[in-house]
Amino acid sequence: MENKNIIFVVGAAKTGTSVIVQMLNAHPDVFILYETRIGRHSLDKYGGRFISSYPDARNLFSYGAIPEDFFIRLQKFLAEKGYPFKVVGSDAPEFEMNACPMDILNPHPVIFTIRDIRTWLAKNSTITQYFTDNNVVCAAIDYTTFFIKSFLLDKVLRARMEDIISRNNDTIEALSSFLNLAMRPHLNEWWKVTFPDSHPKRAQKWRDGHFVSAHYGPRGNEDTEVTLAPHPFWDELLPIFDAYYNNPTAKIPKETIFADIERLQALKRFSPLKLDEVYKSYKHITLLPEGHLKRKARTEIIREIKRMKSMGGALMRELFRRG
Numbered sequence: 238m239e240n241k242n243i244i245f246v247v248g249a250a251k252t253g254t255s256v257i258v259q260m261l262n263a264h265p266d267v268f269i270l271y272e273t274r275i276g277r278h279s280l281d282k283y284g285g286r287f288i289s290s291y292p293d294a295r296n297l298f299s300y301g302a303i304p305e306d307f308f309i310r311l312q313k314f315l316a317e318k319g320y321p322f323k324v325v326g327s328d329a330p331e332f333e334m335n336a337c338p339m340d341i342l343n344p345h346p347v348i349f350t351i352r353d354i355r356t357w358l359a360k361n362s363t364i365t366q367y368f369t370d371n372n373v374v375c376a377a378i379d380y381t382t383f384f385i386k387s388f389l390l391d392k393v394l395r396a397r398m399e400d401i402i403s404r405n406n407d408t409i410e411a412l413s414s415f416l417n418l419a420m421r422p423h424l425n426e427w428w429k430v431t432f433p434d435s436h437p438k439r440a441q442k443w444r445d446g447h448f449v450s451a452h453y454g455p456r457g458n459e460d461t462e463v464t465l466a467p468h469p470f471w472d473e474l475l476p477i478f479d480a481y482y483n484n485p486t487a488k489i490p491k492e493t494i495f496a497d498i499e500r501l502q503a504l505k506r507f508s509p510l511k512l513d514e515v516y517k518s519y520k521h522i523t524l525l526p527e528g529h530l531k532r533k534a535r536t537e538i539i540r541e542i543k544r545m546k547s548m549g550g551a552l553m554r555e556l557f558r559r560g
Contacts, residue, residue: 243308244269244326244416245342247387248350249380251362253398255443257348258328260412262438263427264420268315268322271443274329276302283441290440291318304329304341320437324416342390346416349387351485352398354380354478356461359512359519373515374508377474378501385481385497388489395485398459405455464517470507471515477501 246261246269248254261267273284278300280288288295297310304327312325326345358369358377367376387393394415401408413420423430432438465471477497481489512519 242312242324243305244324244346244348246326246328246348246350247342249352249357249383250366251357251360252352253350253396253401254328256401257350257396259444260409260420260424260427261326261348263430264418264423266323266418268312268320268325268437270311270325270327270329271441272329273327273441275304275307275327276300283443286441286443287437291437305344315437318437324418339386339389344391346392346394347387347390348412348415349384349390349393349395350398350401351384351387351395351482353482354474355463355465356459359463359516360461361521364512370512372509373512374470374504374510377470378504381474381478382498382501384478385489385494388481388487388494389491397482397485402455402459458522460522461519462522463519466515466517468510468515470504470510473500473504 244261246254246257255271258269258271261269270287271283272281273287274281276299280298284298288298291314294311294314297307297314308325308327312322315322315325354377357363357380358373363376364370369376387395394411396408396411409420409424412418412424477500480497481487
């Protein structure tokens, strides 16, 4: 199996990795595992779901397994099940921020997703996950460092979130060229592509929790709206970020990349810096269709009723046990 037939989708949280996975899996010759750690001592949620669907795949997920060996064996395993995929890969969660093993990625094609740092820092889920309301500095440094390190990779396509949602046809063409694999007509309406429950692309059931990316396609606008406040932190950070972000196909000398990483580390002197100090305003914009919001609300109500019934049943059993 050639290196070009193993691909990785890499990016920080909330930069479009799930959308790219959905797009790639719409192609019949491509199989991308969703957020599955390879060679770790414990299974993550989605890896566990795959094994639940295919118990005989457990021997693939050995502790210490090398990703390249894993995917060669996975491709053979799926072919024996009647699914001879030409390209396999993973949207691997360990390839994130400052924990990304570039040496593992470099022999293989990498699709690196990136979002404008201005909206990423103020996105609701980023605030929750990285505590940017308390301090934007560390997250901003790690995020930008992670991004510009992608310019050290030999085979990389940088997919900007803004392009994915506003110029999706261009993204499809870029994927076709990068992977040397015709994406049309398979990706014409990739968000509508579904699979039977018995299909390996349904094994992880990840689409159930990713309604926008998996069911509604490119929405044309972002879910976060911001207005920056004047601050010297922006004056030093944004010229570095924008030099790479505005030139995603540029060839940057290693010396420049390492010098910029040092400049980013120097920005730690601004820490801590609260979100409210560097933004005049920021807000989340709901992009889900109204019908979906109603369905989601009903689902949450039903889930809460079931939870309360379960708690009530447990309480009654405990009372009977105590007599």
